[in-house]
Amino acid sequence: MPKLKTKSSVKKRFSLTASGKVRTTQSGKRHGMTKRSKIAIRNQRGTAILNKSDSRIVKLYIPYGL
Structure with missing residues (x-):
């Protein structure tokens, strides 16, 4: 399997x-x-810390963490 890419906008924000x-x-x-x-x-x-429902969406774009 190829590696998944992290969204660049998520890395910055x-x-x-x-x-x-x-x-x-x-x-x-x-x-x-x-x-x-x-x-x-x-x-x-x-x-600020995002709430659980918002952070779940953001974590979809960070497959391996930051």
Whole structure:
């Protein structure tokens, strides 16, 4: 059998934790920051862990992990 390829977009956007959860950057911080409160902007920093149903979809595109 040939090896399966990993989707390049998934390599750039997601990473796996040691326990196998999917980590990604916080969403909703691309534009329109003037409308949001400082607290909302501050809470969008860093990374987030995807929930189980979303991470199952992402893991389909990472056949051997990252």
